[in-house]
Amino acid sequence: MKIADALVRLTHLVQHEFADGSRRNGITPQQAQLLCLLIDGRVRMTQLSRLLHLEKSSLTGLVDRTAQRGLVERVADSSDRRACQIRLTRQGRQVANKVHDEIAGRLEQLARSLPLSERSQLGASVGQLLDAAAFPKTVE
Amino acid sequence: MKIADALVRLTHLVQHEFADGSRRNGITPQQAQLLCLLIDGRVRMTQLSRLLHLEKSSLTGLVDRTAQRGLVERVADSSDRRACQIRLTRQGRQVANKVHDEIAGRLEQLARSLPLSERSQLGASVGQLLDAAAFPKTVE
């Protein structure tokens, strides 16, 4: 199997874990992804748009719906009156941590099917791939 | 960075490649995923449902829309009159191959940022992860 096909299948696996983990917690996968991005702190719409690979208008709707569920809120950006920052509510943080830990736990468990040395090699290789792609980091 | 977070970020990378590759070819990422699954031959609805992690009714709609674009078609299953098989049309095969090759090419290119030995180790580790997850194969 080509490496590309392996990566695509791995992606499907992770996506399915996200779908299941989100559903167990009563949110959509997109909302879960948003919540997880906000765990490390508030983020601007434009930056979220880049991280999630979404048009600004799509993000507006996603944030609206997630805010309606009481999980995130918009706060004014003191340095730019056009902008706002999105942050987790108290409830949103609970859900974000729970969803993240469940999904990460499941993935860590899968990784334990590899010997320790192979596992750390895998992490290093994936990290290098991400760097090569100049993929935006969650926290910057 | 934990291995789980690395895998999630890798997933985002692949998803973004899929989004871009699909768009360049005038289809949605979901339709692209469907087309790629059909490259190796016709597949039943129930099996597609499992591979794509979708409810049967969701799949019906996806197949409907993809068929309306002339990319797939339903054919009767000779062994079970309740069932149908989905297959690529001639045009669908062209699009499927093009989308697959573009995305796979981009991912292979990224993989070339790793030394050859590390690359093959990555493929082996990912394969083992997929086996550990008992993840459904594309072709069976």
Added chain:
DNA sequence: TATTGTTATACTCTATAACTATA
């Protein structure tokens, strides 16, 4: 002028529940 974000609109994706037809 450029940037940040929203609104309006249309289409796509998805799940739930109820259904038909066949096994």
Added chain:
DNA sequence: TATAGTTATAGAGTATAACAATA
């Protein structure tokens, strides 16, 4: 009865284009 697939419905996700407010 169980399985394969569809229909009806409602909500969520997404992009495009046009817009308002601020930089």
